[in-house]
Amino acid sequence: MYTAQFRYFRPADLGEAEALFRAGSDARFLAGGQSLIPAMKQRLASPSELIDISRIAALSFIRRERERLVIGAATKHANVAASGDVQASIPALAALAGMIGDPAVRHRGTIGGSIANNDPAADYPAGVLALDATIATNMRKIPAENFFTGMFATALEPGEIVTEVAFPLPRRAGYAKFPNPASRYAMPGVFVADFGHAVRVGVTGAAACVYRATELETALAHRFAAGALDGSAVDPAELASDLFASAEYRAHLVKIMAQRAVRACDG
Amino acid sequence: MAAISLTVNGKPIRAEVEDRTLLVHFLREHLHLTGTHVGCDTSQCGACVVHVNGRAMKSCTMFVAQADGEEIVTVEGLSGEGKLHPVQAAFQEHHALQCGFCTPGMIMTAVDMLKRHPHPDEETIRRELEGNFCRCTGYLNIIKAIGAASRAI
Structure with missing residues (x-):
């Protein structure tokens, strides 16, 4: 399949990327391209300029600071999964990165690209929201709470580029996902993070947009154990229904994945 | 048009291509390296897997312009003239193919897998084979062949 025609640019730094965007008529930024290129092939997206930011060296890093873990936007999923720093500070995040797509996709796909795309069934948004991360861009800092605004929608303005994602370190965290057997997308995926003073639960692949399951958070704040969710019922009212799963089945899976995520915290 | 320069199977290549040229089309139609296949063309099946700077990637899901300056290895470049790579030999030995369409991608994925594991x-x-489909469903012998290759390497 051929995409529509476009002009390809590979800026050396963010300043050049911003200038190219301003000069373009309908420009899009390209990171790993694992969602954007398939969308362009299906002509769901037809940008006139494609600005490849995936090789801007300053966007590709993993840095452990005293109280947080910072990951550059162009860092590949495979590098996050294999990083000793990520495995040591937030092992559940390394595990999540290692569950995205397949090995070839993980070699190209990036954390910045994934969250900027905000696919309703992508893995990273669940971790970013549950871990209360802060998304830095070329313009400002955005708390995860305000970043994911709807299906394939984010708080990013035109020309805004995600530069890094900073994760506070939880006391413990776990991620569990029921992968769609064909696409490997989460159906759903639940990320549980225990910060001691608070428990946060991020759910992806269940609704139109990643969200916090506050009723599960309350139960886990009371007692952080899989069994604490035995009596919880997830309301299917706002959940997605499609040929893969009804809203009621998804609601059931959200609870089961949340329990598995809690169990994953220990190992 | 984009001017690109890259290495394919050890050979330096320079070309002028349409910006929208996918890496897989460049390999097959410009360089006539038809060992790399287009299967689903939607990033799912893995028949198009090649190595870019030593890592397995789906060549239907990147533009050749993105590979500018990079080193590409296709199934044709895995081993020298007339010799089989140990993974290729194991696929032959264990009859790890039926129609053979998925085989180049399977082999490139397997070589990448064995580097990491x-x-x-x-x-x-x-x-590790989650991104490679065999629609003949010949997975058992593929799994056997990769296990055997890991012991042979």
Whole structure:
């Protein structure tokens, strides 16, 4: 399949990327391209300029600071999964990165690209929201709470580029996902993070947009154990229904994945 | 048009291509390296897997312009003239193909897998093959061949 025609640019730094965007008529930024290129092939997206930011060296890093873990936007999923720093500070995040797509996709796909795309069934948004991360861009800092605004929608303005994602370190965290057997997308995926003073639960692949399951958070704040969710019922009212799963089945899976995520915290 | 320069199977290549040229089309139609296949063309099946700077990637899901300056290896470049790579030999020995359409992608994925997991157990092999489909469903012998290749390397 051929995409529509476009002009390809590979800026050396963010300043050049911003200038190219301003000069373009309908420009899009390209990171790993694992969602954007398939969308362009299906002509769901037809940008006139494609600005490849995936090789801007300053966007590709993993840095452990005293109280947080910072990951550059162009860092590949495979590098996050294999990083000793990520495995040591937030092992559940390394595990999540290692569950995205397949090995070839993980070699190209990036954390910045994934969250900027905000696919309703992508893995990273669940971790970013549950871990209360802060998304830095070329313009400002955005708390995860305000970043994911709807299906394939984010708080990013035109020309805004995600530069890094900073994760506070939880006391413990776990991620569990029921992968769609064909696409490997989460159906759903639940990320549980225990910060001691608070428990946060991020759910992806269940609704139109990643969200916090506050009723599960309350139960886990009371007692952080899989069994604490035995009596919880997830309301299917706002959940997605499609040929893969009804809203009621998804609601059931959200609870089961949340329990598995809690169990994953220990190992 | 984009001017690109890259290395394919050890040979330096320079070309002028349409910006929208996918890496797989460049390999097949410009360089006539037809070992790399287009299967689903939607990033799912893995028949188009090649190595870019030593890592397995789906060549239907990147533009050749993105590979500018990079080193590409296709199934044709895995081993020298007339010799088989140990993974290719194991696929032959264990009859790890039926129609053969998925085989180049399977082999390129397997070589990448064995670099990261030199001694994979069966569960690891199965997990690592998640991005490669065999529509003849000949997975059992593929898994056997990769296990055998890991012992041979």
